[in-house]
Amino acid sequence: xxxxxxxxxxxxxxxxxxxxxxxxxxxxxxxxxxxxxxxxxxxxxxxxxxxxxxxxxxxxxxxxxxxxxxxxxxxxxxxxxxxxxxxxxxxxxxxxxxxxxxxxxxxxxxxxxxxxxxxxxxxxxxxxxxxxxx
Amino acid sequence: xxxxxxxxxxxxxxxxxxxxxxxxxxxxxxxxxxxxxxxxxxxxxxxxxxxxxxxxxxxxxxxxxxxxxxxxxxxxxxxxxxxxxxxxxxxxxxxxxxxxxxxxxxxxxxxxxxxxxxxxxxxxxxxxxxxxxxxxxxxxxxxxxxxxxxxxxxxxxxxxxxxxxxxxxxxxxxxxxxxxxxxxxxxxxxxxxxxxxxxxxxxxxxxxxxxxxxxxxxxxxxxxxxxxxxxxxxxxxxxxxxxxxxxxxxxxxxxxxxxxxxxxxxxxxxxxxxxxxxxxxxxxxxxxxxxxxxxxxxxxxxxxxxxxxxxxxxxxxxxxx
Numbered sequence: 001x002x003x004x005x006x007x008x009x010x011x012x013x014x015x016x017x018x019x020x021x022x023x024x025x026x027x028x029x030x031x032x033x034x035x036x037x038x039x040x041x042x043x044x045x046x047x048x049x050x051x052x053x054x055x056x057x058x059x060x061x062x063x064x065x066x067x068x069x070x071x072x073x074x075x076x077x078x079x080x081x082x083x084x085x086x087x088x089x090x091x092x093x094x095x096x097x098x099x100x101x102x103x104x105x106x107x108x109x110x111x112x113x114x115x116x117x118x119x120x121x122x123x124x125x126x127x128x129x130x131x132x133x134x
Numbered sequence: 135x136x137x138x139x140x141x142x143x144x145x146x147x148x149x150x151x152x153x154x155x156x157x158x159x160x161x162x163x164x165x166x167x168x169x170x171x172x173x174x175x176x177x178x179x180x181x182x183x184x185x186x187x188x189x190x191x192x193x194x195x196x197x198x199x200x201x202x203x204x205x206x207x208x209x210x211x212x213x214x215x216x217x218x219x220x221x222x223x224x225x226x227x228x229x230x231x232x233x234x235x236x237x238x239x240x241x242x243x244x245x246x247x248x249x250x251x252x253x254x255x256x257x258x259x260x261x262x263x264x265x266x267x268x269x270x271x272x273x274x275x276x277x278x279x280x281x282x283x284x285x286x287x288x289x290x291x292x293x294x295x296x297x298x299x300x301x302x303x304x305x306x307x308x309x310x311x312x313x314x315x316x317x318x319x320x321x322x323x324x325x326x327x328x329x330x331x332x333x334x335x336x337x338x339x340x341x342x343x344x345x346x347x348x349x350x351x352x353x354x355x356x357x358x359x360x361x362x363x364x365x366x367x368x369x370x371x372x373x374x375x376x377x378x379x380x381x382x383x384x385x386x387x388x389x390x391x392x393x394x395x396x397x398x399x400x401x402x403x404x405x406x407x408x409x410x411x412x413x414x415x416x417x418x419x420x421x422x423x424x425x426x427x428x429x430x431x432x433x434x435x436x437x438x439x440x441x442x443x444x445x446x447x448x449x450x451x452x453x454x455x
Contacts, residue, residue, distance in 0.1 A: 014410035
């Protein structure tokens with residue numbers, strides 16, 4: 001039988017599933033630690049790429065100077081400085097992304113909780129209806 | 135005022151009914167205007183600087199997700215710059231990549247601001263952006279707007295220094311490159327605008343969140359004044375040559391525009407018709423959910439509750455139900 005209350009609930013839930021729910025469910029499939037670590041690793045990869053872009057720009061900018069001085073420079077020292085810069089940059093970026101994704105995970109969980117409650121309610125409505133017709 | 139409210143309700147009704155056509159049209163217009171503007175400013179690649187190409191790309195954008203409009207605009211910009219000079223294209227590509235890699239993976243929804251900010255600069259109403267983003271966004275939007283400001287100034291700088299860049303001989307690739315980077319980093323006007331906009335967004339955001347009457351309007355006006363102040367201060371400190379008249383006039387126009395936007399867009403719930411489908415054991419459901427448009431603004435009623443003197447003087451201690 002068609003039940004108006006049930007259809008309303010289902011419509012609401014279907015609309016949630018199609019819109020913001022899609023993303024939240026993808027997040028909700030992970031455990032908290034897994035989700036955040038995957039995202040932070042992605043962030044680190046992105047930060048590395050970004051660092052290389054900046055580094056390449058820097059090298060190209062100072063190409064002439066670099067070429068002229070390359071035999072005079074203490075390359076080990078330069079390498080150390082670069083690595084320190086890199087680490088500082090990546091760590092800051094990773095911390096920011098940790099905070100962002102931890103917040104997102106909590107938000108998605110909260111939103112999914114409401115959805116699961118609705119599912120329970122729906123099951124209850126079906127249950128009630130099937131009992132009525134028995 | 136009543137007429138305006140009625141107009142707004144009608145707009146809502148029209149939108150919820152014809153949403154399927156209105157959204158693509160708006161997207162088309164956005165893409166069309168942005169692409170035409172890019173062609174106008176840096177239309178060096180003649181094969182792209184062509185009405186037919188712009189129309190086709192804009193049509194594509196009207197059906198594709200919003201973020202692809204930005205990608206397409208970025209690609210067109212890069213293509214034009216490449217046709218002009220390889221060094222410019224490389225710098226622009228690096229900047230775009232950095233923006234996308236570092237920032238926009240966090241907030242893909244804000245990406246559109248990067249397109250809208252240069253667009254508003256082109257339309258001479260840049261001050262709309264910090265006000266509007268402060269009103270609808272979060273303090274994080276400051277970063278998005280900053281990205282937009284950077285993109286605008288970088289491209290403008292490249293188009294302005296075209297003559298200077300052409301003067302370099304063909305071998306001077308590194309010199310050209312240095313010239314561009316120096317120009318981009320040493321662009322004080324960009325820095326001042328960037329800081330002013332970011333600060334304005336934060337100011338507007340915090341004021342509009344206050345629980346006072348007319349918080350939005352106060353936020354708008356304070357934000358505008360704050361923005362003017364920042365820009366003038368920047369001018370004083372770094373002599374950026376901001377045209378004071380343009381700043382004040384542009385700000386006034388911006389406040390007005392944002393007020394209009396607030397009335398018609400920001401506070402209004404343009405809920406749209408939704409088509410959803412699902413099934414259970416017995417049926418397939420194809421539901422079209424049309425939002426109800428209820429105008430009824432709640433009337434204020436004052437109800438005085440008078441406590442009888444007796445009750446105050448002789449409180450009954452044991453009240454049982």
